[in-house]
Amino acid sequence: MPRDFLKDAADEYDVVVIGSGLAGMTSANILGSAGHRVLLLEQHYKLGGLATWFLRPGGHIFDISLHGFPHGMIKSCRRYWSRDIADRIVQLTNIRFDNPQFSLTTSFNREDFTRLLTTDFGIAPQTVSDFFDTARGMNFYDDQATTTRQLFDRFFPGRDDVVRLLMEPITYANGSTLEDPAITYGIVFSNFMSKGVFIYEGGTEDLVARMKKELVKNGVDIRINCGVDKIDVEDGKVSGIQVGDRKIKCRAIVSNANLRTTILNMIGPEKLDRDFVDRTQAVRLNNSSTQVYMALKEGEEIDESSGDLFFTSTAKEFRTDLLLSRDITSRTFSFYYPRTRPQKKKERYAIVSSTNANWSDWSDMSEEDYNASKADLVETTIEALERYIPGVRDKIDRAEAATPVTFNHYTRHEMGASFGTKFEGLGVSRELPQQIGGMFHAGSVGIIMSGWLGAINYGVIVSNEVDQLLFNESSPV
Known part of the structure; x- marks a missing residue:
């Protein structure tokens, strides 16, 4: 029998948070600490959304998006998570x-x-x-x-x-x-x-583990491998969610899923004003990314003069279309030295190359062409890195690539959008509670609310609005 990941979950909560990206986890943590009954549902088997990592044989750990964020992360993490987390953020x-x-x-x-x-x-x-x-x-x-x-x-x-x-x-x-x-x-x-x-010292796996500990401490019920199929609406207000054949009631919902997916798939156009649906359908998704993950053999090193973040390009001029082109000219290398994970006994070095990319350049290939293109992406990236670190090819123990299709597969972000939506998405996201009572959205929308700091702060904004709604509903008239 397949495992029931909702076993022993309550039939009703004050708030259901859909998705455990940084915005979703922050919303859940704040609402849980305020005394609300919170259920956090994540369709993947790990928390974090795009703020995640993966392991490979040989003790290699690759971070997906731990590349750098503003100083404001220290204040936000100290206030809405813990000093323990904030104190591990370094420049x-x-x-x-x-x-x-x-x-x-x-x-x-x-x-x-x-x-x-x-x-x-x-x-x-x-x-x-x-x-x-x-x-x-x-x-x-x-x-x-x-x-x-x-x-x-x-x-x-x-x-x-x-x-x-x-x-x-x-x-x-x-x-x-x-x-x-x-x-x-x-x-x-x-x-x-x-x-x-700034960056989090300890790696993404350490950060998410500490965040999970805070969530549990604040009474949040966390369930992985639980993708939400439908958001139930009655009399213009949310009434609950459906995960497979299980229905769970709630008074409010915070969706940290993709904005268009939340509105057009989970809620459904028939429950919304026609103008609002049209505006949602007109929201443009932001672009996606490709990444190449390279781990060095045990005992091999990279001199720290290579930098922490290295923006490279062979293009003669700055053009957005060149940044997105399959014919890659611009790569950003993130270097992970042993100090990134000081808690590890073995000193390991890793490099992640990131490029902005279009979904359409990767989505319609045959399996054979897709795998060949990924292999070519790895090869050309190592060639580019050799220009700056001669001999690095012989030091690499493992190298593999991720594409927009990869991001779509693991996060369910529509078209693999690693930066959410374009700017018009922010207005649609903010107006969702006016369409359906108790329905909120928090995530990467409008570019401003993208990245680690933007996601966390949007989670803060939305959780305060949910808290106020629940407080007003509970207060005597």
């Missing part, structure tokens, strides 16, 4: 760039970028200061008509090299383009520019 100071226009190393904060822009790129100090102040002053309610390209043209006209320096890391971090609203760039960029790039 990365060796961020490298190499492309036909420039080659440099930076600590990736405002002070160092100001130095680079004024000395190496010859930009007037006042212009640099005004640009940073403008980005820092952006918020969700600003004009959305101004594009990121127009923002750069205002401060750095004709300076494609400056645009490349300032834009390429953010495109890598959340998939934003020059044609997206300027606030989708400015808010994320200023978050990083406050104090630099």
Whole structure:
């Protein structure tokens, strides 16, 4: 008999959280700590969503998305998770760039970028200061008509090299383009520019284990291998969920699944206003990614001068279409030294190469062509890495690739979208409770709410709204 992962689960909870990405786990943790009865359902066999990892023979551990996030993660983790987690967040100071226009190393904060822009790129100090102040002053309610390209043209006209320096890391971090609203760039960029790039020391598996411990401590009922098939709605309000033939009642739902999947599949268009359905169907998915995971043999090392994050490109200029092309010119290498996992007895080195990618370039292949393309992706990536670390091929013990199809398979993200939706998704996500009482969404939407910090903070915002709803329903009239 197949295992019943909902065995002994209650028939009713105050809140059901669908999906255990960072937004879902944060929502569940806050609501559980507030005393609500919370059920957290995850369709995969591990928590974390895209904030996950996998193991391979030989003791190799690969992180999927532990590449870097803003300083704000420390505050958010301390306040909404634990000091124990927050204290393990450390700064990365060796961020490298190499492309036909420039080659440099930076600590990736405002002070160092100001130095680079004024000395190496010859930009007037006042212009640099005004640009940073403008980005820092952006918020969700600003004009959305101004594009990121127009923002750069205002401060750095004709300076494609400056645009490349300032834009390429953010495109890598959340998939934003020059044609997206300027606030989708400015808010994320200023978050990083406050104090630099940080990472969790201990690896993703350690972080998720500590988060799970907090969830259990706060009374959250966690169930893996439980994909939600349907969200039940009665009289304009959520009434529960269905997992296979099991129905569970609840007063509120937080979906951390893909926005379009939540609305169009789990809820269903027939339960929503036609205009809202049309707007949901018009929401564009963001792009996906390819990754190549490389683990070094035991005893082999990489000098830390290689950097922590290394943005490389052979393209003569910065273009979004080139970043997404199957003919890869831009790769970001994340280096994982033994200090990434100081708790491990054996010192191991790993490298993950990430590139932005289109679903359509990988989704319609035969199995033979798909496997050949993955093998070619691994081979060309190692060739590219050899330019910077001669002889690295002989040091590699294991190498394998992931594509948009891989991300779709493991996360169920529509079209393997590793950065959620484009900006218009944020409005649809925020308006969902107005369509159906007690129905909330938290996840990577609108680029702003992408990445580790954006996901956690969106989980915070939504959990506060759910808590207020439940409190008002419980209060005597």
